[in-house]
Amino acid sequence: MTDDPRDLLRSYLRQRAELGEAELVLDRLSAAELQALLAEQKTAPAPRLVPPSDARREPAADPRRESAPDPRRESSPNPRRESGPPAEGPEKVEVHVRGGAPVPGTVPHPPSPRAPAAYVSAEEISSLPILADVREIALGCPRCGLARTRTHVVFGEGRENADVMVVGEAPGQDEDRSGRPFVGRAGRLLDLVLMSAGFPREDVYICNVLKCRPPQNRNPQPDEVSACSPYLLKQIELVQPRVILAFGTFAAQTLLGTDVSIGKLRGRTHQYQGVPLVPTYHPAACLRHPAWVRSVWEDVQRARDVLDAS
Structure with a gap:
């Protein structure tokens, strides 16, 4: 060496x-x-x-x-x-190089295994037996136009048999760079709120409806949600959580199949295919509206109560 x-x-x-x-x-x-x-x-x-x-x-x-x-x-x-x-x-x-000027050149290496792969149907995704297989397909997913603008696919992370599953909306800039969900300011707030209810990050499974960042953090479009939902539904099926925390409008509406606003959905427990689902505001929204943090805390405590009672 x-x-x-x-x-x-x-x-x-x-x-x-x-x-x-x-x-x-x-x-x-x-x-x-x-x-x-x-x-x-x-x-x-x-x-x-x-x-x-x-x-x-x-x-x-x-x-x-x-x-x-x-x-x-x-x-x-x-x-x-x-x-x-x-x-x-x-x-x-x-x-x-932060602040540096461009210098031309190349570094030799084999082709990246993360390049966009062939289109995989929703039926094929639903038949995959383990999360590792779903992740492998997702990392090269070409199912929507976000494949052309992403830096990394943000598949999800955490315990694969977690009791609590956190579902967000879409990766942001920090997540797109790192390939990990909820790692920016909103992620730090999420960690604090989860910990307050006895849900340390390492004990939950965290993912998003979309696995790729929409440009300029715009709202997910219907075709993108439709294209990416098979991954989320398979993640839920394989993790088999005892309670789902849906953070944000698109997470709650996608899983509940509704267009009701998050303000009207939160505050009570819903069901997703027999699994209790607690919707609440997204941590990023709380950064813009700090008064909502209290509501999020209450909703996460509701999930705690649901889990303890099951």
């Missing part, structure tokens, strides 16, 4: 690319510093650097560490640590 930061950075970039990452953020060095780090030979081009408006953070090699390379590296059996490109040929990966 080598301690040379240039080799560590090249190895890290290749490994992330092999895992399907389309972009990375290195915010502890400038574009010029990174270009200098990666410059080894004229035949080894550097990654292309794209300055995003607000890119997410990824760990990066520290450019300030300098030490002699370990000679054992030359005989390392790990092919990912070799400096040469794979036989398949190079593909581009975007490395974002």
Whole structure:
């Protein structure tokens, strides 16, 4: 293993690319510093650097560490640590440096397994036996136009046999960057409200109606909800929660098959195919209307009571 930061950075970039990452953020060095780090030979081009408006953070090699390379590296059996490109040929990966200027180049890696796949019907999705299979299909889903604008599919996460299932509306900017649901400001508020009722995040299953972010966080469109609903319905079927918390208008209306407003739906317990469902305001709406936090807290406590009584 080598301690040379240039080799560590090249190895890290290749490994992330092999895992399907389309972009990375290195915010502890400038574009010029990174270009200098990666410059080894004229035949080894550097990654292309794209300055995003607000890119997410990824760990990066520290450019300030300098030490002699370990000679054992030359005989390392790990092919990912070799400096040469794979036989398949190079593909581009975007490395974002906060505040840096673009520098042309490529990092070789195999084709991403997360590329849009063939269309899978709702019937095929409903026949999948485990969440891992549903997730695999969803990660390459081309079922609606959001496949062309997303950064990551936000499938869902949590205990696969959770008693409590949280259903939101759609990923936001932070979720689109990370591939995880409820990780921004609204997510932090959600975590606090859930914890207040004795539902730590690690004990619940969290997902959204839409698995891809609508541009500019606009409301989900009917065709997008229709295209994405088979994933949500299968998640509920496989997790088999004892209570569902539906956060936001589209989550509640989609699961209850109604166009009644969330203000009229909340405050009582409904049923989704025999599973108690408690609708409430979305945490993002509470950030705009802080007075609603009390109502959300009451609704989550209602879910607690339902679970304790079952």
